[in-house]
Amino acid sequence: MSFSANVEKIKPSATMAVSALAKRLRAEGRDVVDLSAGEPDFETPGFISDAAIDGIHKGRTRYTPPAGMPELRRAIARALSERAGRDLDWEGVVVTSGAKQALFNANFCLFGPGDEVLIGAPYWTSYPEIVTLARATPVPVMGSEVRDFRLTPDDLERVWTPKTRGLIYSSPSNPTGSVYSQDELRSMIEWAHERDVWVIADEIYRCISFGDDQGTPAPGILELPPGSLGPKF
Known part of the structure; x- marks a missing residue:
C-alpha cells in the first residue's frame, strides 16, 4: 500500500517543524523565543469570545x-x-476556514498541469506547496534587497514564460514585513493584465502592522480588490 502521488509531491511545513521544536524545548524548561508561526501574543479579545459563546447558546451551530x-x-x-x-x-x-483554504480554492480554480505560478520571495512556505498540489509549477521570483524584496514589472518580466498563469504576493509581506505602495501595486497589476496573468494578493497581515502604513488594497482587474480580512473578522 502506498500514499497518493499528491503526498509525495509536498514537503512538511518548515514553520510547523520549528514551532513544534520550540514547544518541545519550552516544555523541557528552556527559555525560548518562538519566531515560527505568525500569531499575536495575546488571547482572543473578550467580546469575540462572548459573541462565540452567545452564538452557541442560541443554537447557531449548524451548517x-x-x-x-x-x-x-x-x-x-x-x-x-x-x-x-x-x-x-x-x-x-x-x-473560508482561514486564509490557507482561500488560497487552496483560488489555486485549484485557476491553475493546473502545465501552468507556472510566480511567487514573490522570500515567501510563506505554504505557497509553493499549494501550487504544487494544484499540479502547477511554483516559480520563485525575488525583488531587489534595496527595495526590501518588493517586486517590479521588470522582475516579473525576467521570469515570465508563455506558461506563466499566475502571481502570488503578500503585502505586508510574510516574512519580510515590507509593504507595497499603491503605485507599486498598480504597476504590477498592469503588467499582469497585459500578460493575462491571474493575481492572488495575500493581505492577511494588513491588520497586524506596527507602523502607520498598513498598505493599500490591490487594484482589482475585475473590479474586486483581492484581499483577506484575516484576523480582523
Missing part, C-alpha cells in the same frame, strides 16, 4: 451556506468597500 453567512459576507463587503473607496457587492464575498 452555514457554502459561501458563508450572508450577514458576515455583508459586513466584510462593507469593510472592504470602505477600504477600497467604492461599493462592492457582498455576493462577491466568499468566507
Whole structure:
C-alpha cells in the first residue's frame, strides 16, 4: 500500500517543524523565543469570545451556506468597500476556514498541469506547496534587497514564460514585513493584465502592522480588490 502521488509531491511545513521544536524545548524548561508561526501574543479579545459563546447558546451551530453567512459576507463587503473607496457587492464575498483554504480554492480554480505560478520571495512556505498540489509549477521570483524584496514589472518580466498563469504576493509581506505602495501595486497589476496573468494578493497581515502604513488594497482587474480580512473578522 502506498500514499497518493499528491503526498509525495509536498514537503512538511518548515514553520510547523520549528514551532513544534520550540514547544518541545519550552516544555523541557528552556527559555525560548518562538519566531515560527505568525500569531499575536495575546488571547482572543473578550467580546469575540462572548459573541462565540452567545452564538452557541442560541443554537447557531449548524451548517452555514457554502459561501458563508450572508450577514458576515455583508459586513466584510462593507469593510472592504470602505477600504477600497467604492461599493462592492457582498455576493462577491466568499468566507473560508482561514486564509490557507482561500488560497487552496483560488489555486485549484485557476491553475493546473502545465501552468507556472510566480511567487514573490522570500515567501510563506505554504505557497509553493499549494501550487504544487494544484499540479502547477511554483516559480520563485525575488525583488531587489534595496527595495526590501518588493517586486517590479521588470522582475516579473525576467521570469515570465508563455506558461506563466499566475502571481502570488503578500503585502505586508510574510516574512519580510515590507509593504507595497499603491503605485507599486498598480504597476504590477498592469503588467499582469497585459500578460493575462491571474493575481492572488495575500493581505492577511494588513491588520497586524506596527507602523502607520498598513498598505493599500490591490487594484482589482475585475473590479474586486483581492484581499483577506484575516484576523480582523
